Amino acid sequence: xxxLKFGGTSVGSAKNIQQVASILSDYQxxxxxxxxxxxxxxxxxxxxxxxxxxxASGDETYKSLLKDIESTHLTCIRELIEVRRQSKTIAFVxxxxxxxxxxxxxxxxxxxxxxxxxxxxxxxxxxxxSFIIAEYxxxxxxxxxxxxxxxxxxxxxxxxxxxxxxxxxxxxxxKHFGETDKMQIVTGFVASSESGxxxxxxxxxxxxxxxxxGAALNVKEIEIWTDVDxxxxxxxxxxxxxxxxxxxxxxxxxxxxxxGAKVIYPPTLQPAIKKNIPxxxxxxxxxxxxxxxxxxxxxxxxxxxxxxSSIKDISLITLSGSGLIGVPGVSSRxxxxxxxxxxxxxxxxxxxxxxxxxxxxxxxxxxxxxxxIEEEFFNEMASGKVNPVEVEDNLSILAIIGxxxxxxPGVAAKLFSALGKNGVSIAAIAQGSSELNVSVVIEKKxxxxxxxxxxxxxxxxxxxxxxxxxxxxxxxGGTLLNQMRDQAEYLLTxxxxxxxxxxxxxxxxxxxxxxxFDISLEKDAILADGEESNAALFVEKMIEMNLPNSVxxxxxxxxxxxxxxxxxxxxxxxxxxxxxxANSSSLDYYLKCQAAAKRRGVKFLYETNVGAGLPVxxxxxxxxxxxxxIIKIEGxxxxxxxxxxxxxxxxxxxxxxxxxxxxxxxxEPDPRDDLGGxxxxxxxxxxxxEAGYHLEPSDxxxxxxxxxxxLDAPTVDDFFVELENANGLFEKKRAEAELDGKAxxxxxxxxxxxxxxxxxEAVDSAHPFYGLVGSDNMVVFKSRRYFxxxxxxxxxxxxxxxxxxxxxxxxxxxxNFLIN
Ligand SMILES: NC(=O)C1=CN([C@@H]2O[C@H](COP(=O)(O)OP(=O)(O)OC[C@H]3O[C@@H](n4cnc5c(N)ncnc54)[C@H](OP(=O)(O)O)[C@@H]3O)[C@@H](O)[C@H]2O)C=CC1
Ligand SMILES: N[C@@H](CC=O)C(=O)O
Ligand code: NA
Numbered sequence: 032x033x034x035l036k037f038g039g040t041s042v043g044s045a046k047n048i049q050q051v052a053s054i055l056s057d058y059q060x061x062x063x064x065x066x067x068x069x070x071x072x073x074x075x076x077x078x079x080x081x082x083x084x085x086x087a088s089g090d091e092t093y094k095s096l097l098k099d100i101e102s103t104h105l106t107c108i109r110e111l112i113e114v115r116r117q118s119k120t121i122a123f124v125x126x127x128x129x130x131x132x133x134x135x136x137x138x139x140x141x142x143x144x145x146x147x148x149x150x151x152x153x154x155x156x157x158x159x160x161s162f163i164i165a166e167y168x169x170x171x172x173x174x175x176x177x178x179x180x181x182x183x184x185x186x187x188x189x190x191x192x193x194x195x196x197x198x199x200x201x202x203x204x205x206k207h208f209g210e211t212d213k214m215q216i217v218t219g220f221v222a223s224s225e226s227g228x229x230x231x232x233x234x235x236x237x238x239x240x241x242x243x244x245g246a247a248l249n250v251k252e253i254e255i256w257t258d259v260d261x262x263x264x265x266x267x268x269x270x271x272x273x274x275x276x277x278x279x280x281x282x283x284x285x286x287x288x289x290x291g292a293k294v295i296y297p298p299t300l301q302p303a304i305k306k307n308i309p310x311x312x313x314x315x316x317x318x319x320x321x322x323x324x325x326x327x328x329x330x331x332x333x334x335x336x337x338x339x340s341s342i343k344d345i346s347l348i349t350l351s352g353s354g355l356i357g358v359p360g361v362s363s364r365x366x367x368x369x370x371x372x373x374x375x376x377x378x379x380x381x382x383x384x385x386x387x388x389x390x391x392x393x394x395x396x397x398x399x400x401x402x403x404i405e406e407e408f409f410n411e412m413a414s415g416k417v418n419p420v421e422v423e424d425n426l427s428i429l430a431i432i433g434x435x436x437x438x439x440p441g442v443a444a445k446l447f448s449a450l451g452k453n454g455v456s457i458a459a460i461a462q463g464s465s466e467l468n469v470s471v472v473i474e475k476k477x478x479x480x481x482x483x484x485x486x487x488x489x490x491x492x493x494x495x496x497x498x499x500x501x502x503x504x505x506x507x508g509g510t511l512l513n514q515m516r517d518q519a520e521y522l523l524t525x526x527x528x529x530x531x532x533x534x535x536x537x538x539x540x541x542x543x544x545x546x547x548f549d550i551s552l553e554k555d556a557i558l559a560d561g562e563e564s565n566a567a568l569f570v571e572k573m574i575e576m577n578l579p580n581s582v583x584x585x586x587x588x589x590x591x592x593x594x595x596x597x598x599x600x601x602x603x604x605x606x607x608x609x610x611x612x613a614n615s616s617s618l619d620y621y622l623k624c625q626a627a628a629k630r631r632g633v634k635f636l637y638e639t640n641v642g643a644g645l646p647v648x649x650x651x652x653x654x655x656x657x658x659x660x661i662i663k664i665e666g667x668x669x670x671x672x673x674x675x676x677x678x679x680x681x682x683x684x685x686x687x688x689x690x691x692x693x694x695x696x697x698x699e700p701d702p703r704d705d706l707g708g709x710x711x712x713x714x715x716x717x718x719x720x721e722a723g724y725h726l727e728p729s730d731x732x733x734x735x736x737x738x739x740x741x742l743d744a745p746t747v748d749d750f751f752v753e754l755e756n757a758n759g760l761f762e763k764k765r766a767e768a769e770l771d772g773k774a775x776x777x778x779x780x781x782x783x784x785x786x787x788x789x790x791x792e793a794v795d796s797a798h799p800f801y802g803l804v805g806s807d808n809m810v811v812f813k814s815r816r817y818f819x820x821x822x823x824x825x826x827x828x829x830x831x832x833x834x835x836x837x838x839x840x841x842x843x844x845x846x847n848f849l850i851n
Contacts, residue, residue, distance in 0.1 A: 032064045032250045036219065036241035039073035040258040041315040042160050045110035052168055054256070054318050055214065059173050066208070066244050067175075068219045069164055070237040071156025072103060076220075083152045086135045087144035093135060101128050104159050111167045120166045124159060131155050146190035150221075150231045154181070157218035157237075165216040175214040180240060181229060183207050184222035192233030193222060195243060197302070204247040217244060235296035246302035253303050254311045254322070255295055261312040261323030262287060262295075265339040269479055270486045276323050278330030279337050284310075286432040286468045287338045295325070329434035335442045336489040337433040339482060345377060346397035347423040347458055347472055350404055351387040354416025362388060368407040374400050378428060378470050380461045389459050391472060397422050426458060427478040430470040431489065437466040446471070449488045452849050453579050454603020454631055455481050476577065484579035487850065494527050495850035498547075498578040499842060500534035500604075501586065502569055504554045506696050507609055508537075508586030510835035516550045518839070528846055532557075534573055536564045538587075543572055566591035574602045580849045582842055585610050588700045600627035600635055605849070607841035609639035609834050614720065615713035618727050621720055634848055636841040641668060641714045642808045642828045644837035650824065651721050654814055661722035663813040664781040668714040670806035670829020671697040671705035672777045677804055679775075685761035686754040697806050697829035701747055708733040708777065711789045715779035718810075724785045734790040736777070768793040776800045799823070806830060 035058075037051050058065045071079075078100050085093035104124055112120050134151060138144055161177045168175035183203040186193035200222075208215070219237025222230045232239045238255060245253040259267075260275040262284065267273040279287070281304045285297040295312060303310065313322035324330070329337065355361050362381070365388060369376065378391040392400050401420045411417035436442045443462070446469060450457060459472040473481055487495060499515075501508055515530055522528045531547030535554070540561030542548070548557050570592065573583065583599050585592045585608040593613045596606060597620070606628075614621050614637055628635035641647045654661065667673050671692045678688055689706065692698050697705075704710045712731045719726045738757050744750035768775050773793035778800065781787050794800045803809060808828025813821040827833055 032066065032248055033058075033252050033254060034066045034068060034241050034245040034248065034250050035254045035256060036068040036237055037070065037256045037315060038237065038258070039070040039075070041256050042069050042071075042164060043073035045107045047315065048107070048111060048164055048167060050315055050318075051164065051256070052171055052173070054315065055168060055175075056171060056173050057318075059214065064214075066215050066217060066248065066250075067164075068217045068237055068241045068244060069157065069161050070219050071153075072107070072160050075100060075103065075156040075160075076153055079152045079156055080149065082135060083138055083144045083149055086139040087142055089139065089142055093139065097128075097132060097135060100131075104128075104163065108163055108166075111163065112170060116166070116170060120163065123162060127155060127159060127162075147228065150190045151229045153231055154218070154221040154229045157221050161216045161218045168214065168216070173214060174212070175216055176211070178207070178215040178217045180218045180221050181223035181227075184232075184240065184243060186222045186224055186230045186232070188224040188226070188228060188230065190230060193224065193230035195222065195232070196225075197243075200243060201247040204244060208248060232299075235299040238296055239299035239302075242300045242303040245308050246306050249306070250308060252309050252311055253300075254313050256313050256315045258314065258316060260314045260317055260320050262325075262338065264337070264490050265482055265486050266341065269341075269482050272486060272491060274490070275320070276331075276337060277321075278324045278326065278328075280329040280434050281310075281325060281327060282467055283329055283337050283432055283434055284325045286430070287340050289340075297325075332435055335433050335435045335439050336431045337435075339429060339431050339485050339489065341427055341429040341478060341482060342377065343427050343475065343478060344394050345391045345426050345428050345472065346394045346400075347389060347391050347426050348397060348400050348404070349387055349389045349421040349423075350408070350417065351421070352411065352415075352417035353386070354411045354414075355388065356386060364407055365404065368403050369400060372399055372403040374403065378459070378461045378472070380459045391426070391428060391459070394424060397424065423458065425475045426472050427475045428470055428472050429478065429481055429485070430468050431485065432468050434467060436469070443469050445488055446485065449484045450481055451632055452603075453477075453480055453484045454633070480577045480579045487579070494529065495846065496529045496531055496580060497842070497846040497849065498531050498533045498545075498581045499584060500569070500573045500581065501532060501584045502534075502536050502566060502592050503584075503586030503588075503610075504535060504537045504558070505586065505588075505700070506831050507834050507838070508584070509554050510831040511584070511586065511838055512550060512554055514832075514835050514839050515842075519550065522843075526843075528843070528850075530842070530846075533576070533578060533581075534569065536561070536566075536569050538564055540564050541569050541572075543576065545576060545578060567595065570595045570599060573604065574599070580846070581605070582607065582845045582849075584608065584838060584842065586838070590616075596635070597623050597627045600624060600631055600633055603631045603633050605634040605636070605845045607634075607636040607838055607845060609637070609643075609838055611637070611640045611710075611713045611717060613637075614640055614717045615728060618720070618725055634841075634845045636844065637717075638841060639834050639837040640717050642810060642824065642826075643670065643830065644833035644840075645808060645810075645824055645826045645828055647808075647810050647824055648717070648721055650822070651718065651812065654812065654816075654822075655721070655723060659817075660815045661781075661812060662815065662818070663783055664715070664718050664722065664779075664810065665813075666715070666718070666779050666810040667776055667800055667803060667808050668718075668779045668810070668828070669705055669711045669777060670808060670827065671699075671702065672711070673803055673808060673828065674806045676775045676777070677807070679761070679765055681766070681769075684755070685758050686751060689754060690751065692806075695806075696831040701750075703737065703742060703744075703747075703750055706737050707742055708736065708789045711777060711779050712787075715781055715787045715789060718779075719781045719785070719787050722781065724781070724787075726785070726787060731787040731789065733788075736791050764791075772796060774801050776803075 082096045165175045165177040185196045185199040219240040263273045265273045310325040311322045374396045376390045381388045408417045455477040461470045534543045540558040541564040542561040581604045741753045778792045806829045809825040811821045
């Protein structure tokens with residue numbers, strides 16, 4: 032035999048009752064005997080309390096509320112019961128409703144609503160629902176009858192939450208079930224005292240009824256039918272990837288329910304748990320789903336964490352002071368006073384220094400708690416031995432729960448590391464000695480992000496999700512998007528990494544979606560419905576979205592986003608960017624960004640700042656980290672200039688070559704940044720800073736190679752016109768060098784004295800820079816370890832594909848850092 036319990040939503044309407052009946056009829060057809068415990072139709076218990084309160088306060092509107100209750104049940108009957116049987120059912124229900132009306136009239140006249148009257152009032156909910164369900168079952172051929180639990184469940188006469196007399200109850204239940212074969216549709220929640228007065232079983236009363244009947248009848252399983260697919264790993268409204276658990280232990284279920292997962296309320300299931308009766312949580316609206324089994328063992332031994340639960344709103348209260356140290360009885364005074372004041376504590380922590388005791392309460396209890404403590408420790412506070420009570424609001428608790436965490440190292444480390452990497456700081460920590468639960472108190476605004484990040488770490492280790500915000504979808508950003516699109520399938524299937532583009536913008540439009548855009552679309556289609564773009568607003572929105580595992584990708588050329596890097600990093604969002612400005616403007620800002628990344632433990636990556644996709648900055652950082660000392664750096668650092676001077680030959684027009692370089696994606700959006708030496712100056716400055724030299728932009732000397740008129744041209748088009756006028760000048764320099772058997776190169780140098788220069792040099796055929804081709808960059812590091820033979824890095828140093836690929840690689844690096 033089994034006991035099945037259906038909650039208020041399951042029996043909340045005619046349609047739902049039909050669904051319940053079809054489940055029950057299947058049981059009958061399979062020859063499986065069941066006892067069915069039902070709740071009142073959803074919302075009815077609250078209405079019964081309210082109608083009583085209105086009547087007691089002399090408010091005549093109780094009558095309309097009563098009508099409302101009546102019509103809910105009559106409508107349900109009319110929808111369920113066929114016409115020829117309706118009159119009998121309606122007659123019974125009317126009788127009950129008349130009783131209810133009489134009782135309410137009495138309450139109205141007396142203006143008094145005792146706990147005893149409240150119990151009677153509330154009992155009508157279950158008495159009505161169980162009768163209607165039994166009638167409907169009979170109609171569809173299931174042999175069923177209502178069992179008013181007041182006949183068998185005996186309690187003391189403490190109203191509003193009576194104590195069950197198990198000896199009498201158990202024998203009455205077994206006797207009753209021994210005398211009938213009909214399916215019993217039992218009123219949950221209600222009972223009666225020895226003298227026959229109606230009592231109720233308190234919070235979670237129908238679950239309690241199910242446990243009482245299950246234990247008395249020694250059933251093999253109790254099924255709790257609700258409206259969700261069993262117990263889920265976490266709240267699916269917050270974490271869309273939450274899924275149903277196959278099995279958990281009674282203790283785990285207890286912990287989950289303590290911290291918010293309201294599917295079952297295990298304390299009420301104690302009678303069944305004591306007898307080791309398995310519970311199964313099932314979904315009335317998805318009956319083929321097997322549900323979650325709750326037994327004495329946790330199951331799924333390889334899962335250290337079974338669930339993540341949370342309480343969204345709590346306040347943290349701290350009592351501190353030197354007067355607490357080594358003084359016995361402080362906690363007993365504190366907790367005793369709070370208990371007397373009716374305050375229930377959700378979590379308590381005390382460091383071994385004994386200097387502070389911190390505990391969490393519901394925000395509605397925080398003012399009361401403060402007052403109680405101030406009264407209890409009045410003298411100590413007056414003498415300064417105890418500090419004023421601290422109350423912190425806008426906090427949440429989240430807890431990871433699992434029996435298998437016991438003695439398994441690394442679980443808490445994972446919890447803290449995931450929170451840390453997502454910029455969530457922890458206000459308090461508690462772990463019970465049972466090691467079943469590690470609870471942390473965090474800022475409420477971070478709860479959503481934290482639950483998602485932790486769920487990913489603990490439950491989706493075979494699938495990680497990175498939330499990417501892309502500012503700038505021009506040459507580099509657009510190419511990057513194409514590369515991400517082409518590689519998405521591979522990353523998902525081979526690397527278990529999903530790249531979610533959740534924000535995107537160019538200079539005109541910006542769009543956001545916390546679920547991520549379909550990146551199989553072209554960038555214009557993604558941006559199509561965007562709002563007006565603004566870098567500051569983009570960043571603001573990104574910070575406000577507060578998504579876990581976020582990365583900001585800046586593929587714009589200007590300063591508008593750069594100014595916000597420090598703020599972004601301080602908001603615990605990692606950055607990758609090909610934009611060189613942050614690292615090559617003031618030293619102060621460069622250091623601030625580095626410090627912000629370090630402080631928040633996030634990544635700030637910019638390998639493509641020098642040599643595009645070539646590994647230059649990474650190796651340089653590795654040399655320094657491993658204790659090497661950079662002595663000198665020399666380099667061809669501009670892909671554009673390299674291409675120009677590698678290709679420039681007799682009979683060619685220099686201005687035409689510049690146009691080609693632009694078309695090939697080598698130049699900056701304004702090619703004068705390349706030709707004027709600004710871009711190279713930025714790069715040598717960045718290398719110098721990475722090598723440990725604290726240089727300002729003004730410390731880099733640049734030999735001008737462009738005539739002033741080119742630099743002064745108001746637009747890029749005007750510049751090209753002016754450049755044509757300078758063709759002769761460039762041809763002259765080229766021819767002179769050729770005569771000497773040399774080639775022209777723009778060489779950037781950081782010398783032994785830490786002086787940075789950019790100069791046009793004519794190099795001979797023996798020089799390593801002589802033989803470069805295409806957009807080749809070459810960087811030569813002379814260091815203490817690479818002294819006689821310097822470390823040389825060479826390869827294409829500009830272009831959309833190689834640059835975007837460098838940024839892409841960094842996105843994945845950030846993903847691996849955040850998620851592992
Ligand atoms: N080309 C190369 O080989 C390399 C380039 N880089 C760097 O890559 C970066 C991008 O260069 P590139 O792609 O060529 O430049 P583009 O001009 O082609 O693209 C820039 C993108 O940024 C957008 N944009 C500009 N300002 C804003 C703003 N304020 N808010 C939002 N979006 C904005 C533009 O919008 P819209 O489309 O509306 O104009 C465009 O989508 C530069 O910093 C460059 O130095 C680094 C290494 C190598
Ligand atoms: N415009 C730059 C691109 C890379 O930083 C160059 O030409 O090197
Ligand atoms: Na690079």
